[in-house]
Amino acid sequence: MYTYDYLLSFTIQVFEKMGCPTRDAEAAAKVFLRAELRNLPSHGMLRMKDYFQLWEAGRINTKPEIRIIHESPSTAVVDGDMAIGMLAATRSMEIAIEKAKVSGTGWVATQNSNHFGIGSYYAMMALEHDMIGIAMTNANPLVAPTNSVSKLLGTNPIAFAVPSKNQPAFIADFSSTPIARGKLAVAARKGEKVAYGFVQDKEGNPSNDPDILKEGGTMLPLGGDLEHGSHKGYALGAIIDILTGVISGANFGPFIPPNLAFLPMPKVQVGKGMGHFFGAMRIDAFQTADVFKSRMDKWIDTFRNAKPIKGKQVLIPGDIEREAEERIGKEGIRILPSIVKELKEIADKLEVDFEEK
Amino acid sequence: MYTYDYLLSFTIQVFEKMGCPTRDAEAAAKVFLRAELRNLPSHGMLRMKDYFQLWEAGRINTKPEIRIIHESPSTAVVDGDMAIGMLAATRSMEIAIEKAKVSGTGWVATQNSNHFGIGSYYAMMALEHDMIGIAMTNANPLVAPTNSVSKLLGTNPIAFAVPSKNQPAFIADFSSTPIARGKLAVAARKGEKVAYGFVQDKEGNPSNDPDILKEGGTMLPLGGDLEHGSHKGYALGAIIDILTGVISGANFGPFIPPNLAFLPMPKVQVGKGMGHFFGAMRIDAFQTADVFKSRMDKWIDTFRNAKPIKGKQVLIPGDIEREAEERIGKEGIRILPSIVKELKEIADKLEVDFEEK
Numbered sequence: 001m002y003t004y005d006y007l008l009s010f011t012i013q014v015f016e017k018m019g020c021p022t023r024d025a026e027a028a029a030k031v032f033l034r035a036e037l038r039n040l041p042s043h044g045m046l047r048m049k050d051y052f053q054l055w056e057a058g059r060i061n062t063k064p065e066i067r068i069i070h071e072s073p074s075t076a077v078v079d080g081d082m083a084i085g086m087l088a089a090t091r092s093m094e095i096a097i098e099k100a101k102v103s104g105t106g107w108v109a110t111q112n113s114n115h116f117g118i119g120s121y122y123a124m125m126a127l128e129h130d131m132i133g134i135a136m137t138n139a140n141p142l143v144a145p146t147n148s149v150s151k152l153l154g155t156n157p158i159a160f161a162v163p164s165k166n167q168p169a170f171i172a173d174f175s176s177t178p179i180a181r182g183k184l185a186v187a188a189r190k191g192e193k194v195a196y197g198f199v200q201d202k203e204g205n206p207s208n209d210p211d212i213l214k215e216g217g218t219m220l221p222l223g224g225d226l227e228h229g230s231h232k233g234y235a236l237g238a239i240i241d242i243l244t245g246v247i248s249g250a251n252f253g254p255f256i257p258p259n260l261a262f263l264p265m266p267k268v269q270v271g272k273g274m275g276h277f278f279g280a281m282r283i284d285a286f287q288t289a290d291v292f293k294s295r296m297d298k299w300i301d302t303f304r305n306a307k308p309i310k311g312k313q314v315l316i317p318g319d320i321e322r323e324a325e326e327r328i329g330k331e332g333i334r335i336l337p338s339i340v341k342e343l344k345e346i347a348d349k350l351e352v353d354f355e356e357k
Numbered sequence: 358m359y360t361y362d363y364l365l366s367f368t369i370q371v372f373e374k375m376g377c378p379t380r381d382a383e384a385a386a387k388v389f390l391r392a393e394l395r396n397l398p399s400h401g402m403l404r405m406k407d408y409f410q411l412w413e414a415g416r417i418n419t420k421p422e423i424r425i426i427h428e429s430p431s432t433a434v435v436d437g438d439m440a441i442g443m444l445a446a447t448r449s450m451e452i453a454i455e456k457a458k459v460s461g462t463g464w465v466a467t468q469n470s471n472h473f474g475i476g477s478y479y480a481m482m483a484l485e486h487d488m489i490g491i492a493m494t495n496a497n498p499l500v501a502p503t504n505s506v507s508k509l510l511g512t513n514p515i516a517f518a519v520p521s522k523n524q525p526a527f528i529a530d531f532s533s534t535p536i537a538r539g540k541l542a543v544a545a546r547k548g549e550k551v552a553y554g555f556v557q558d559k560e561g562n563p564s565n566d567p568d569i570l571k572e573g574g575t576m577l578p579l580g581g582d583l584e585h586g587s588h589k590g591y592a593l594g595a596i597i598d599i600l601t602g603v604i605s606g607a608n609f610g611p612f613i614p615p616n617l618a619f620l621p622m623p624k625v626q627v628g629k630g631m632g633h634f635f636g637a638m639r640i641d642a643f644q645t646a647d648v649f650k651s652r653m654d655k656w657i658d659t660f661r662n663a664k665p666i667k668g669k670q671v672l673i674p675g676d677i678e679r680e681a682e683e684r685i686g687k688e689g690i691r692i693l694p695s696i697v698k699e700l701k702e703i704a705d706k707l708e709v710d711f712e713e714k
Contacts, residue, residue, distance in 0.1 A: 070642075070643060070644060071461075071642075072460065072461025072462075072639070072642035073430055073431070073459075073460045073461055074430070074431040074460045074461040074462045074642070075461040075462055075638070075639075075642040075643055077643050077644060102430075103429065103430045103431045103460050103461075104428075104429025104430055104431040104432040104460075104464075105429075105431045105432055105462060105464055107461075107462055107638065109643055132604075144663070145660055145663055145671055145672075146671075146672070147665055147666050147669035147670060147671050147672065148663040148664060148665055148666065148669075148671040149663075149664050149665070149666055150663035150664045150671075152659065152660060152663055160592075160596050162599055162603075170595070170599065172592035172595065172596060174586075174588070174589040174592050174593075175589070176589075177586070178580060178584075178585045178586035178589075179586065195584050195585065197585050198585075203666070203667065204666030204667070204669070222579060222580055222586050222589055222590070223535060223579055223580065224581075224585055227535075227552050228535045228552065228554050228555075228581055228585075229531075229534070229535035229536065229579050231531070231672075231674075232531040232532070232533075232535075232579055233579070234674075235517075235529035235531050235674045236531075236593070238527070238529065238660070238674060239517050239529060241656075242519055242527065242653070242656065245656075246519075246649065246652050246653055246656055247489075247638075247640070247643045247644065247649060248643070249644055252652075252656055253656060253659050253660065254659065270652070270655060271652075281432070281464065281604075282429070282432075283604070285427075285428075285429035285431070285432040286427060286432055286434050286466055286604045286605070287427060287434060287604065287606055292603065292604060295603050295609075295627065295628075296599070296603055298627060299598075299599065299602075299603050299609055299610060302509065302610050302611065303502055303509060303595070303610065306501070306502055306505040306506075306507035306509055307505060307506050307507045308504055308505055308506070309504050309505065309506055309560070309561030310560065310561070312504035312505075312561070313504060314502055314503075314504050314505040314507075315502075315503070315504065315588075317588075317591075317592045317595065
């Protein structure tokens with residue numbers, strides 16, 4: 001078990017040794033650690049090795065000049081300059097918030113970036129400004145459009161944070177697929193089958209094999225099959241790809257470069273790096289923030305008090321992660337032994353102290 | 358079979374007789390007819406009776422003063438003044454487009470409205486301005502949040518239109534549920550069962566009975582059950598309810614007034630009427646419109662040429678409706694005999710000519 005402060009300090013040191021200025025190292029490290037606190041370890045320290053290897057391969061830039069390359073009063077396109085995704089994303093969301101202060105809303109499309117961790121981190125940055133925050137990213141292609149067997153879309157997530165008054169904020173963060181890829185990996189490691197509706201084989205037949213992606217299979221969009229509305233999950237994933245990839249000048253669909261250094265860069269590129277999209281909407285550009293936040297409390301209260309199915313609990317998006325954050329903030333962060341080992345190896349290479357525990 | 362022009366002229370006359378100025382009658386009628394052309398008859402002439410009865414009951418206003426009650430450079434809140442939903446929505450989208458011309462993007466939340474027909478109509482209004490168009494609405498509560506048996510959300514749809522160059526535009530328009538309510542009604546009339554994953558009974562047990570809503574059952578969010586990601590469909594429906602209902606000052610969740618005159622108004626109201634949300638994003642606020650549209654062609658081309666499952670066809674959102682529009686535009690519009698009868702009754706009451714055919 002590690003304390004938050006210990007892992008934050010360690011992560012900052014790793015990024016500094018990779019060449020990041022302290023301010024940048026801190027910004028990126030905070031996103032990693034927030035994922036651990038919110039019990040989303042698949043987006044936390046587990047990813048450090050990927051970043052380290054991308055850096056070793058010269059595929060991320062730790063001295064980036066992140067800059068606006070096109071703008072209007074309420075919009076900007078940001079060139080992430082191959083920065084660590086967390087850093088490009090944090091800077092982009094800051095710009096969205098600045099735009100919203102002046103114009104009511106701010107919308108930033110980011111090109112030339114890579115994996116940005118948990119989208120909810122950036123969406124939540126809006127809350128303290130009494131704004132609604134939105135964050136999306138495209139991702140490595142694993143998902144087939146409805147009726148297809150081609151890997152064309154990522155699990156393309158969207159995060160959405162809404163301020164409230166006395167209730168905790170509404171924070172949704174979800175992929176446009178029934179499950180995250182990580183769940184397939186876990187089932188495969190345990191030798192278990194998964195439910196139908198998550199993946200299909202290379203010919204498009206339903207499959208319950210979590211390892212089917214290795215045999216040419218694909219993930220399915222939210223909805224699973226056409227009868228259950230997979231064309232809607234496909235449309236949602238497509239919208240996210242268009243906002244993050246097409247309009248930003250990044251790559252999109254099957255052209256997105258892999259976040260893993262051992263996978264070669266695609267031969268064809270249609271833009272720069274991976275793409276994100278951020279939004280900030282100032283509440284008082286629509287109505288008095290205080291009135292809105294009371295209305296939002298009423299919304300949350302109404303849904304929290306919905307009649308549950310016997311033995312179940314009705315949740316507001318963000319409840320599970322917020323409760324995790326309170327618990328893990330007190331108890332400490334547990335890192336899997338295999339990840340501890342990876343972190344120790346990185347620490348040794350970079351000559352940073354890291355205690356295995 | 359009717360021609361487009363005949364039904365448009367008839368619908369305009371009906372709205373005029375209800376008291377609409379000609380300009381308003383035309384604006385609303387065009388949305389009805391576009392639904393028929395796009396083969397979405399559940400949102401076309403079939404709805405005329407509902408509007409007529411709401412008007413008879415004094416629940417819609419045919420002399421509305423639709424106006425901006427709050428604004429910023431990129432946002433506005435519009436009071437629909439109980440107008441026909443199609444009219445409030447058209448005017449709101451026009452305002453979003455005007456805002457986008459000046460500020461890069463425009464975002465309009467509309468209160469005090471009612472059923473707006475097909476969202477894609479408003480989203481598509483942005484296309485000729487080289488803008489991305491977005492439209493959403495909340496709707497009468499039929500859907501239970503994950504783990505609940507309470508009807509708290511509508512089928513809350515979102516529409517999204519993206520301009521392209523030589524390819525037809527990308528036009529997605531989908532509810533946040535696996536199926537529209539209309540599909541349940543059709544199955545019930547035929548005495549057929551539906552697939553599992555669309556509805557549950559009043560205790561939250563899976564059901565395949567399309568009539569279960571009459572016995573206290575509820576519709577399920579996109580994803581169907583928790584294992585298949587229904588919490589994501591719930592989150593999507595919730596986000597749409599917050600943008601359309603909470604931030605506009607309209608009603609939200611279970612407080613939304615029914616669109617049917619024979620159903621009483623809810624005792625508790627938390628705002629005014631039903632709510633919508635519109636967005637217009639000027640492409641050249643992000644990148645040169647011409648470059649973007651070529652990139653969008655590449656996106657569409659890539660997805661259209663995805664490898665299909667044997668015997669299936671990979672579609673781009675909007676393909677089916679566009680093909681219907683071409684076909685029905687030539688062949689004419691078929692209206693079900695039961696709807697023809699309703700229209701004739703309305704025509705007789707309002708002393709408008711209507712030929713039954």
